[in-house]
Amino acid sequence: MSATTSTRPPVRRVAPARWAKDNLFATPFNALLTLIFAPLVAVVAWWFLRFLAVRARWEIVETNLTLYIVGAFPRDQLWRLWLSLAILAVVFGLIGGLVGATTREAAIAAGRPLTTTRWDRVARLGPPALLLVSLLGFARTFTPFVLTAGVVALGVATSLLARRLPGAVRRSVPLIAVLGIVVALFAISGFGGVPRSAWGGLLITMYYTIGALVISYPLGILFALGRRSSLPMVRWVCGAYVEFFRGSPLITLLFTGWLVLPFFLPADFSTPTLVTRALTIFILFTSAYVAEIVRGGLQAVGRGQWEAAQALGLSPWKQTRLIVLPQALRAVIPGLVGQAISLFKDTTLVLIIGQQDLLAIAQNVTKQDEFLGKGYIIESLVFVGIVYWVASYWLSKESQRLEVRLGVGQR
Amino acid sequence: MKRSIRIASVAIAASLVLAACGSDDAADTAAPAGPTDTVTVDPAQTEGGLLAAVQARGTLICGVSQGLPGFSIVEADGSYSGFDADYCKAIAAAVLGDADAVDFVELSAAARFTALQAGEIDVLVRNTTWTATRDGAEGAAFAMTTFYDGQGMMVNTDSGIDAIDDMANTTICVQAGTTTQLNLESTFAARGLAYTALTFEGNDQLQEAYFEGRCDGWTSDLSQLAAFRGTWPAEQGGSDSVKILADVISKEPLGPLVNDGDTEWFDVVNWVVIATIQAEEFGMTSANVDSIRAATNADESPEVGRFLGLVDGFDPGLGLDADWAYNIVSQVGNYEEIYLRNVGPATPLGLPRGVNSLWTDGGLLYAPPFR
Numbered sequence: 001m002s003a004t005t006s007t008r009p010p011v012r013r014v015a016p017a018r019w020a021k022d023n024l025f026a027t028p029f030n031a032l033l034t035l036i037f038a039p040l041v042a043v044v045a046w047w048f049l050r051f052l053a054v055r056a057r058w059e060i061v062e063t064n065l066t067l068y069i070v071g072a073f074p075r076d077q078l079w080r081l082w083l084s085l086a087i088l089a090v091v092f093g094l095i096g097g098l099v100g101a102t103t104r105e106a107a108i109a110a111g112r113p114l115t116t117t118r119w120d121r122v123a124r125l126g127p128p129a130l131l132l133v134s135l136l137g138f139a140r141t142f143t144p145f146v147l148t149a150g151v152v153a154l155g156v157a158t159s160l161l162a163r164r165l166p167g168a169v170r171r172s173v174p175l176i177a178v179l180g181i182v183v184a185l186f187a188i189s190g191f192g193g194v195p196r197s198a199w200g201g202l203l204i205t206m207y208y209t210i211g212a213l214v215i216s217y218p219l220g221i222l223f224a225l226g227r228r229s230s231l232p233m234v235r236w237v238c239g240a241y242v243e244f245f246r247g248s249p250l251i252t253l254l255f256t257g258w259l260v261l262p263f264f265l266p267a268d269f270s271t272p273t274l275v276t277r278a279l280t281i282f283i284l285f286t287s288a289y290v291a292e293i294v295r296g297g298l299q300a301v302g303r304g305q306w307e308a309a310q311a312l313g314l315s316p317w318k319q320t321r322l323i324v325l326p327q328a329l330r331a332v333i334p335g336l337v338g339q340a341i342s343l344f345k346d347t348t349l350v351l352i353i354g355q356q357d358l359l360a361i362a363q364n365v366t367k368q369d370e371f372l373g374k375g376y377i378i379e380s381l382v383f384v385g386i387v388y389w390v391a392s393y394w395l396s397k398e399s400q401r402l403e404v405r406l407g408v409g410q411r
Numbered sequence: 412m413k414r415s416i417r418i419a420s421v422a423i424a425a426s427l428v429l430a431a432c433g434s435d436d437a438a439d440t441a442a443p444a445g446p447t448d449t450v451t452v453d454p455a456q457t458e459g460g461l462l463a464a465v466q467a468r469g470t471l472i473c474g475v476s477q478g479l480p481g482f483s484i485v486e487a488d489g490s491y492s493g494f495d496a497d498y499c500k501a502i503a504a505a506v507l508g509d510a511d512a513v514d515f516v517e518l519s520a521a522a523r524f525t526a527l528q529a530g531e532i533d534v535l536v537r538n539t540t541w542t543a544t545r546d547g548a549e550g551a552a553f554a555m556t557t558f559y560d561g562q563g564m565m566v567n568t569d570s571g572i573d574a575i576d577d578m579a580n581t582t583i584c585v586q587a588g589t590t591t592q593l594n595l596e597s598t599f600a601a602r603g604l605a606y607t608a609l610t611f612e613g614n615d616q617l618q619e620a621y622f623e624g625r626c627d628g629w630t631s632d633l634s635q636l637a638a639f640r641g642t643w644p645a646e647q648g649g650s651d652s653v654k655i656l657a658d659v660i661s662k663e664p665l666g667p668l669v670n671d672g673d674t675e676w677f678d679v680v681n682w683v684v685i686a687t688i689q690a691e692e693f694g695m696t697s698a699n700v701d702s703i704r705a706a707t708n709a710d711e712s713p714e715v716g717r718f719l720g721l722v723d724g725f726d727p728g729l730g731l732d733a734d735w736a737y738n739i740v741s742q743v744g745n746y747e748e749i750y751l752r753n754v755g756p757a758t759p760l761g762l763p764r765g766v767n768s769l770w771t772d773g774g775l776l777y778a779p780p781f782r
Binding site for chain 1: 474477478479480484485486487488489490491514515516517518519522525526529530531613615616618619622638639641642643644758759
């Protein structure tokens with residue numbers, strides 16, 4: 001083990017002055033570029049920070065914070081959301097802790113650096129923590145503080161616990177996670193709860209994102225495998241599916257699902273709710289893209305890996321599951337995370353099919369009597385932009401950590 | 412090679428058959444009187460009608476605009492307010508007895524008619540102008556007008572412009588994809604005035620451009636211009652720095668609309684509007700309707716009695732409960748209340764009643780009799 005570690009080159013450390021000289025002032029031309037662009041960047045950053053801290057009139061967000069987060073969700077049912085958040089904290093704590101533990105073990109076994117320097121951690125968790133604190137700063141009562149602290153503590157505790165889980169329990173975590181998400185969903189809409197048509201804001205955005213991710217990724221893997229199948233019919237159907245959904249603009253599909261689909265369903269078949277139809281469209285669309293990303297990963301796995309697996313006497317299913325897929329998926333993590341981020345942002349399109357998502361609400365609140373005609377649209381859109389940016393950035397940072405630990409790009 | 416050609420031809424044949432089936436279904440939907448016993452997809456076209464469907468569902472699905480000052484606004488607590496939103500609530504009060512039983516669906520101008528035709532919404536109350544084409548080709552049926560609007564022009568007070576005829580060679584800002592844009596074109600063409608149109612997706616963006624001095628004039632419905640003028644920011648000079656010209660370049664009668672072909676549902680929506688006007692004629696408000704109902708003797712004042720459902724044996728046959736009009740007035744209010752609450756002089760829009768007054772006050776509101 002130590003022999004493997006010692007073969008890796010040591011991490012280079014350079015003094016800041018040296019770094020600046022090497023990277024910013026290496027040649028006269030580079031020095032000129034630095035001198036031109038550094039003030040420009042500084043001015044833009046100063047302008048933006050001053051806007052955030054001083055000039056922006058955040059009372060529109062303060063007044064409407066609950067609306068941004070849950071839309072028209074009945075306010076006397078908010079406890080259901082907190083309950084559901086607590087369940088999700090356990091689920092994601094479990095997944096996070098487990099992925100952390102296994103990749104950590106794998107990284108140590110392969111002698112790769114763990115990249116948990118203090119700076120890495122600040123860069124990864126700083127923006128989401130900052131956003132959470134500012135959101136709480138807008139809250140007008142004490143209850144959100146206590147509940148948020150509780151949910152965060154629950155998530156951290158579960159992730160710590162998950163690192164110590166025995167192997168047998170570890171294997172059932174995916175099942176527990178899916179069950180947990182279903183239960184979290186039921187906590188909101190089941191048992192006399194709030195139907196999904198009344199959800200809005202960040203809540204409906206997250207519902208579409210998580211719902212489509214959870215279903216479309218496994219589906220996409222199946223389509224990718226199907227497209228490489230030796231059975232022509234399976235191959236053609238999967239190919240046609242992927243080409244159809246990848247070839248149609250998402251907005252067209254959403255419009256079709258909204259307005260055209262009801263005409264084509266059988267008469268005795270009650271039309272699914274709009275939320276279900278939109279979610280289905282997101283799933284169909286995303287799984288087509290995931291299928292192509294995964295297919296790229298499958299092609300990167302050498303023929304020899306299949307043959308080696310066959311030589312070991314593994315069944316075709318086990319060859320795929322144990323030997324080929326892990327390597328294929330590892331190779332395409334950046335693509336998969338990119339698709340997840342893209343899906344998250346694409347959910348804003350539901351505003352054109354009459355859904356009240358985060359972006360729709362951001363545009364609507366400026367029409368309230370209090371804020372009408374005073375240019376609050378800028379604050380509202382900047383706020384929503386920051387929410388989207390922080391979430392996407394966090395996802396991307398987590399995936400980068402995963403890549404380093406799994407040694408993607410290194411052999 | 413040969414095998415794949417055979418499979419391909421089978422696939423093509425199969426898709427042709429499927430396509431044929433699809434078009435058959437479409438034909439059946441278009442002509443419900445066909446020989447097959449197919450049940451049509453759209454609940455609006457079924458025999459039971461939308462009224463029964465809404466009552467069975469327990470909520471009214473109402474299409475409104477995506478945030479329009481004074482007409483449909485989502486409040487911080489998630490509830491909807493506004494002139495259009497109140498008419499959604501009034502329909503729910505009449506049909507379901509509960510003004511809060513409304514699911515609001517926010518629609519863009521482009522999607523509103525398609526959403527109505529597809530049966531995604533029960534009724535559209537989205538500041539929609541009643542025009543011949545919409546009544547005819549779009550297959551919509553307009554109920555009685557709730558708000559008589561018109562298109563106007565807003566300019567800077569110090570611009571030296573006093574009428575549209577002064578506006579040759581100016582830049583005029585307008586929202587894209589609306590009849591407003593078409594009216595602007597035809598008005599300026601008819602007067603032979605050259606102008607440049609700057610179009611915007613929404614009024615927020617348009618206003619920013621106006622602040623930057625990119626527009627000489629801003630044209631929109633008078634109610635919207637009034638809303639933005641009334642809330643004009645002090646750092647931009649306040650309300651007095653802009654003025655609305657006296658020229659009104661179009662008629663914009665706004666009202667609720669439903670799909671053609673379901674007269675029962677159309678009548679319900681129509682009479683909800685009439686009931687709010689009739690209540691104002693009676694001087695009946697949400698505050699005094701209970702005392703009026705308690706004090707009314709159906710023999711002495713049969714009109715009020717019929718309106719409030721107190722006359723035994725009188726049923727207008729709208730398919731509603733006897734106290735439907737009472738529910739509207741007690742839960743939402745009469746026309747005057749709806750108007751003053753949302754667009755009246757005390758609101759940011761600050762609109763005087765004008766033509767939106769009762770016929771007895773020189774306005775256009777006139778309720779057919781309740782008999």
